[in-house]
Amino acid sequence: MKILVVAEQRQGKWNNTSFETLAAAQQIAKDTSSTVSGLVIGKGVSSLAEELAAKNMAEVLLVEHDLLEAYTPDGYCVALKQVVESAKPDLILFPHTYQVRDFAPKLAAQLGKGMIGDCIGYRNESGKLIFVRQMFQGKTNADVTFQSAAPWFASFQAGAFRSDLVAAHPSGKAPVHAVAVTLDARQVRTKPLDLFKEAKSAVDLTQAPLIVAIGRGIKAPENIPQAEAVAKALGGEIAASRPICDEGWLPMERQIGSSGQTVAPKLYLALGISGAIQHVVGMKGARTIVAVNKDQNAPIFEIADYGIVADIFEVMPALTEALEKAKNS
Amino acid sequence: MNIIVCIKQVPAKDAPLTIAGNWIKESDIGFEMNEPDSYALEEALRLKEKHGGEVIALSLGPERVKQTIKEALAKGADRAIHIADDNFAQLDPLGAATYLSAAIKKEKFDLVLTGLQSDDHGFGQTGVLLAGLIDLPHATIIMAIEAQEGKLRLKRELEAGWFQHIECPLPAVLSIQSGINKVRYATLKGIIAAKKKEIATVTPESLGVSPQPTQRVEKIYIPTKTKKTEFLTGTPKEAATKLVEKLKFEARVI
Numbered sequence: 354m355k356i357l358v359v360a361e362q363r364q365g366k367w368n369n370t371s372f373e374t375l376a377a378a379q380q381i382a383k384d385t386s387s388t389v390s391g392l393v394i395g396k397g398v399s400s401l402a403e404e405l406a407a408k409n410m411a412e413v414l415l416v417e418h419d420l421l422e423a424y425t426p427d428g429y430c431v432a433l434k435q436v437v438e439s440a441k442p443d444l445i446l447f448p449h450t451y452q453v454r455d456f457a458p459k460l461a462a463q464l465g466k467g468m469i470g471d472c473i474g475y476r477n478e479s480g481k482l483i484f485v486r487q488m489f490q491g492k493t494n495a496d497v498t499f500q501s502a503a504p505w506f507a508s509f510q511a512g513a514f515r516s517d518l519v520a521a522h523p524s525g526k527a528p529v530h531a532v533a534v535t536l537d538a539r540q541v542r543t544k545p546l547d548l549f550k551e552a553k554s555a556v557d558l559t560q561a562p563l564i565v566a567i568g569r570g571i572k573a574p575e576n577i578p579q580a581e582a583v584a585k586a587l588g589g590e591i592a593a594s595r596p597i598c599d600e601g602w603l604p605m606e607r608q609i610g611s612s613g614q615t616v617a618p619k620l621y622l623a624l625g626i627s628g629a630i631q632h633v634v635g636m637k638g639a640r641t642i643v644a645v646n647k648d649q650n651a652p653i654f655e656i657a658d659y660g661i662v663a664d665i666f667e668v669m670p671a672l673t674e675a676l677e678k679a680k681n682s
Numbered sequence: 683m684n685i686i687v688c689i690k691q692v693p694a695k696d697a698p699l700t701i702a703g704n705w706i707k708e709s710d711i712g713f714e715m716n717e718p719d720s721y722a723l724e725e726a727l728r729l730k731e732k733h734g735g736e737v738i739a740l741s742l743g744p745e746r747v748k749q750t751i752k753e754a755l756a757k758g759a760d761r762a763i764h765i766a767d768d769n770f771a772q773l774d775p776l777g778a779a780t781y782l783s784a785a786i787k788k789e790k791f792d793l794v795l796t797g798l799q800s801d802d803h804g805f806g807q808t809g810v811l812l813a814g815l816i817d818l819p820h821a822t823i824i825m826a827i828e829a830q831e832g833k834l835r836l837k838r839e840l841e842a843g844w845f846q847h848i849e850c851p852l853p854a855v856l857s858i859q860s861g862i863n864k865v866r867y868a869t870l871k872g873i874i875a876a877k878k879k880e881i882a883t884v885t886p887e888s889l890g891v892s893p894q895p896t897q898r899v900e901k902i903y904i905p906t907k908t909k910k911t912e913f914l915t916g917t918p919k920e921a922a923t924k925l926v927e928k929l930k931f932e933a934r935v936i
């Protein structure tokens with residue numbers, strides 16, 4: 354089997370989850386006696402291709418065109434379809450980034466194929482690859498298989514594989530092959546404009562050693578002071594999962610998760626957070642995770658060191674009191 | 683501006699899930715509008731209020747999805763299309779998008795909106811696949827829409843706090859990021875008005891499409907734990923006291 358890893362860069366900088374996907378590809382290759390190739394797409398990105406070639410792979414495909422300088426879903430789909438048709442990989446792997454979500458399913462569909470996105474792992478069952486992904490907001494896992502002939506498309510979630518396990522090329526460097534693609538400006542229908550960040554947030558949660566985070570379980574904005582009291586007793590910062598910030602109950606800068614901040618504090622206390630994967634990717638690096646949730650099957654308990662299965666409205670005042678007491682003793 | 687909003691009905695957020703093979707037991711649980719789609723519906727209603735036109739709610743699934751369709755009509759959608767399919771839960775993303783695209787192609791529209799992903803399967807592919815199948819420009823994870831002279835100026839969310847403005851011609855398909863707006867509730871007046879609104883029912887057969895599956899969910903299961911959680915029991919007060927002790931003397935984080 355030929356595996357092709359489509360690495361992601363923006364403005365000449367890697368998206369590091371590309372290397373996690375490369376680690377996945379190398380592992381699948383080992384398991385299935387396959388070869389791995391890499392692909393870099395853009396304009397003026399040959400130095401990135403050279404960098405990728407230092408990893409253990411058969412070759413690096415370099416896809417460059419003036420119209421590929423800035424990412425567009427149309428440009429990427431038109432170009433990559435040609436590459437897939439000429440290079441004929443069996444399995445095409447992507448990091449599951451916002452950019453990949455934006456074009457890869459369409460690329461697969463243009464070839465009449467499906468994509469298994471957002472995988473957290475795989476199994477090789479006597480030659481048949483089974484991809485594992487989450488469903489129901491992380492409450493269940495699912496085994497998913499391809500039903501049609503190759504090429505197959507799949508993406509791996511951030512954190513699913515370890516980028517530090519990527520093997521270097523055994524004899525120095527893999528060859529870099531430029532692949533020419535034809536692309537017409539009329540085929541690119543959307544026009545990317547400025548890239549920007551919103552006004553810098555006042556709180557930097559990434560630097561906070563102790564974080565108390567609330568989720569849907571808080572139910573109403575008037576209940577937030579109870580969680581803030583816990584944070585105050587702990588001497589920590591208050592944070593939240595996305596729905597709380599979507600509702601405007603806490604400012605967006607307090608949001609933890611894939612679209613918010615990624616934190617790795619000493620202590621992360623999750624109150625009424627179910628543990629949807631979009632949240633978990635932003636906090637799973639915490640040293641100690643405590644979860645309080647009335648649903649004992651909440652996925653947050655999968656990653657918690659300590660858990661209390663109870664109503665947060667009963668636990669919050671008790672916890673504030675216990676923390677105050679510990680502080681004064 | 684005529685807008686089609688794709689809305690999925692999913693198991694209610696707090697529904698207890700009983701696994702049955704590659705899906706769940708549907709009896710005894712409640713269903714609701716997929717939350718990300720409610721943001722897409724709200725955005726469609728706001729665009730209509732600003733620019734005129736009509737909002738069409740499009741939903742695929744068994745008879746039960748009519749309840750969610752009625753909710754969309756009560757909130758302000760003008761009419762609805764129900765693609766009736768009892769095998770809905772077994773469709774792969776491309777199959778579902780093939781049905782939806784066949785129904786969309788029969789309508790006159792300027793914009794198709796979807797939510798970011800569904801809270802059940804969570805593939806997050808529908809909008810992008812529709813754009814591919816209908817051959818339209820698209821953009822995903824949209825945080826703001828500004829219509830100007832037959833074009834859209836969009837704010838797209840990227841990772842790690844970055845955003846990008848995008849210009850997109852019409853017609854187009856957009857996947858809306860949750861939190862783009864504040865979703866309205868249906869009013870009593872809206873609920874009464876909805877009773878008179880049209881729900882057209884079509885079937886995969888009448889649409890004339892029969893997509894072949896490209897992938898299959900073999901089974902679903904509760905994941906095995908990778909970390910051992912120590913559960914603290916007792917009254918809330920006892921559990922809280924135990925937790926503070928553990929944090930102080932065992933984890934040593936406070």
